[in-house]
Amino acid sequence: MQKTTNRITRRIVLVFLIFGVVLTLMLGLSFVAAFKSVEQCMIDELLDAELQHYRSEIENTLAQQSYHSRTTSIYFAPLAAPSLLPEHVRHLSQGTHDLEYKNHNFRVLVKDIGEKRYVVKFDGTSIHERESEFIHLVWIYSITILIIALLIGWKASHQIISPIKQLANQIITFKNKPGALLDLSQFNDDEIGFLAKEIQHYHEQLQQMLIREKEFARNVSHELRTPVTSISLATQILAMKKNLSSEEYNRIQRIQRAVDEMSELIETFLMLARGSDKSSRDNYVVSEVGPIVRKVIEQQRVWLGNKPVEVIVKEKGHLNVSAPSGVISVLIANLVRNAFLYTERGIAEVVITPNKVTITDTGIGFDSSTQTQIFNHHAKAGLRDANINKVRGFGLPIVQRICEYYNWKVSFESKVGQGTRFTVRFDSELA
Known part of the structure; x- marks a missing residue:
């Protein structure tokens, strides 16, 4: 459960991280784009205003073909003599341009009025420096927003996951305390x-x-x-x-x-109706499996009838199990009965080893689709013979319940037409 809640926490934090990244990128790029747009508009308006002011008040009073202030330079020349303009602006067409010249950044306006071409050059180096500082400041604020988003996501994820963890921990206690109740006071009305x-x-x-x-x-x-x-x-x-x-x-x-x-x-x-009680299981006497197997085989021989089936019992070691002999008898009887019922000819073999009992038959077997339901009450043999409609798996749900009760392991292998092998592995501490 801890791994599951950690994954949920990571997902919530990841969502806030992605949201923070997208938000900061959008805000940062928007601020930078807006700043550049406003900057260019203001400079272009300034260039046009400077040109109008120059033509109306200064041009007629100056003999030179240029004018210079602290940040602005204005050049003009007849359209027929563009060579009179400075070389670094001579090739520019009408309109506004960004120009880098002698490690300075200029915004240039080129405009033809009458028979003259005017070039207004604005030195925006200081503005570009301020722009870089502004961009750095925007990214600093963006990273700050991203960190805040991560902290909020981490805090929110823990607030969301905390009641889920409490609920999961209380449910886990149900395994050891079947009568336990949830402490609903720990949960809000949500x-x-x-x-x-x-x-x-x-x-x-x-x-x-x-x-x-x-x-x-x-x-x-x-x-x-x-x-x-x-x-x-x-x-x-x-x-x-x-x-x-x-x-x-x-x-x-x-x-x-x-x-x-x-x-x-x-x-x-x-x-089985009393449920699992470890103390009661531990107090059972030790039963020897070999004699129980031989008794069960004699009890179940009635299911063989006159079928040509050879019953073989091999005891390769003493197997002692801490359980009532009646329980072991029911367990073995159900498996032996299955072997006798569904074996028409061949052998039915029971092998006893120090930690397990294996029951093998050469009977009808069952197919893979039936194997997935073999411990269900309604599992049937995977046969094509319409005359054989007996229920396969008689008593196997009881076998599984007994094994679960005592923490034993039951497994099987089967092939249609070749037979079936069931193996029950017991606790080895008494073997």
């Missing part, structure tokens, strides 16, 4: 405050929904215990009867295995 209220409202609704779901799961699981217990007692009584045929005894044992599996599933649902 957009951030409105967002905080909406998040608080949504969080409360979510908490109520989770509570209702947990209560429902507990109630359903408790209600299921009574009939399951009754069935278990009935099967035990039936198994104690004398003169049972082997077929009858096998059926009773199958019912008992199903009851045991249902009991384990109910206990798992109750555990």
Whole structure:
């Protein structure tokens, strides 16, 4: 979250920086252009006024063909004899010109009146020096405005981001304190405050929904215990009867295995309904996975029927897991059941190592589009056979929930027509 808010802060500062640069450039160039325009207009008017004054009052009293004051020089000559004019202004046409001569900057007016050409030359060197000073001053003020814009942007960004950071930090506490509430007093009655209220409202609704779901799961699981217990007692009584045929005894044992599996599933649902509780997880006894796997395989063989599938169990090391044996049984049973259900021929192999269990089959597999939804309830096999419409992924959402609860990792690889491999990695501290 810190990186995100820093990026937002940089964006706000960058916007103010760009705005400041554009503003200072526009103002600076506008001031300089306006100054130059006004300067030229004033000098041109001065040149014309000097020429008019010279012709009306001075020209007839002077015998020379030139006139000089501190800043202005006036020359005239017949149109037929332009060579009488100074060489540096002789080539100029009618109009106003900028002329640099002997390290001085001049503004020159050339005008033909009657049979004479008049040249009025104004020395604007001092004005150009003042112009340079003015331009430097404009850029100094522009840089100052730019610095002020940066400071305002930095201050504004922190004022804008501060309530967002507070809101984000409070939301982060929800991870460790599910019942926590936002401290709305820290937020003003603005957009951030409105967002905080909406998040608080949504969080409360979510908490109520989770509570209702947990209560429902507990109630359903408790209600299921009574009939399951009754069935278990009935099967035990039936198994104690004398003169049972082997077929009858096998059926009773199958019912008992199903009851045991249902009991384990109910206990798992109750555990998941209670939510994550690290202390309760740490207090579980250590269960050995190998015997559980062998028991589960015998329970799930019913799904193989008479299919030519070879079941292989390889134990390459002892795997001990801190979790109830019933939870491990439900986890393995769902994966083994999948392998048995969707393998028509070939092998179904379970490999146990000191930190993981791998279940591999040579079944139908599933395509890449189905793989993205494999842990959803409605994922289906990517098959073209219209006669096979079974739901693929039976029990996989339960597998994922159990792994999330215990911080285990479940992964898979699958190819259509070649089979599937599921791998569950357990905590290695007890392996």
